[in-house]
Amino acid sequence: MQLRLGDLVDSLGGELHGDREACIDGLAPLESAGPTQLSFLSNPRYQQQLAASRAGCVIAAPAMRDAALARGPAILADDPYLYFARATQLWKRRSAPAADAAIHPSAVVDPDAVVDPTARIGPLCVVERGARIGPGTVLKSRVSVGEHCVIGARCILHPGVVIGADGFGFAPNQGAWEKIEQLGAVRIGDDVEIGANTCIDRGALADTVIEDGVKLDNLIQVGHNVRIGRHTAIAGCAGIAGSATIGAHCTIGGSAGILGHLTIADHVHISSFSLVTRSISKPGHYTGVFPLDDNAAWEKNAASLKQLHTLRERIRALEKKT
DSSP states (O other), X not given: OOEEHHHHHHHHOOEEESOTTOEEOEEOOTTTOOTTEEEEOOOXXXXXXXXXXXXXXXXEOGGGHHHHHHHSOEEEOSOHHHHHHHHHHHHHHHHOOOOOOSBOTTOEEOTTOEEOTTOEEOTTOEEOTTXXXXXXXXEOTTOEEOTTOEEOTTOEEOTTOXXXXXXXXXXXXXXXXXEOOOOOOEEEXXXXXXXTTOEEEOOSSSOEEEOTTOEEOTTOEEOTTOEEXXXXXXXXXXXXXXXXXXXXXXXXXXXXXXXXXXXXXXXXXXXXXXXXXXXXXXXXXXXXXXXXXXHHHHHHHHHHXXXXXXXXXXXXXXXXXX
16 A cells, blocks of 8 residues: 555644655554655654665654755654554555454354444454444454443454453452352443453442553453543553552553552553552552562562561661661
């Protein structure tokens, strides 16, 4: 496929410096883009890559105007990264093949499920009794949607996603475990994207809730009765224990863990591999990672860390004497 630069700016805006009739046939990173491809520069630190790039056209911020124009055709946009994102969307829309059947022949959809006519259900998917799939939503292959779970409009669920498996609930009984039936469901809002093999458990009594615009990466575990606020983004391999509440516009780094029954405020950002063991009431960036070190040094520091409480008491005692 080819796309005229003129058509690109007519669709997305931006200030084109170059031939409107010139065409691109792909999108690529600065360092590998060729003379017929479109790329972008969003961080001034990569200005050296811009100068060396062979890209046919580059999206750049107005502040980078001189550097961008010095190397050739450019589109100036206030937010080059966002502009590039929308360019990828435009490219996919124009290059996408004709839509397949709404429900793949190998999918299993219960007669009591409700699937909007504009939704797409991929190969080997299962949509159980009473589930509802909203307009424009796409279930890729092997997605499972449990009974009475609701998925909103324009969502994308990637291969292997499981919505509405039983939450992890058991009552101790004389050394054994008695199952607590999970009677809630999962409610997912609009414009949510869920990565491959991510699992969202149904609630025990009330529903697990994923609000509008949430973005979940691959291999995330969301426990029962969790609530994730609108437009929060969570990176791969994170784990969220049952009944945790995460606010809106948060970001959770990869492999982070959040313990159950905690509340995270809006606009909280958790670093990768951090473990959240207490509620967070104020917006901000939080980290709980013991730094990587040579193993021998790490063991000494870890041993010292265990003594901090005793050392603190000794210091307090000394301060009282002075």
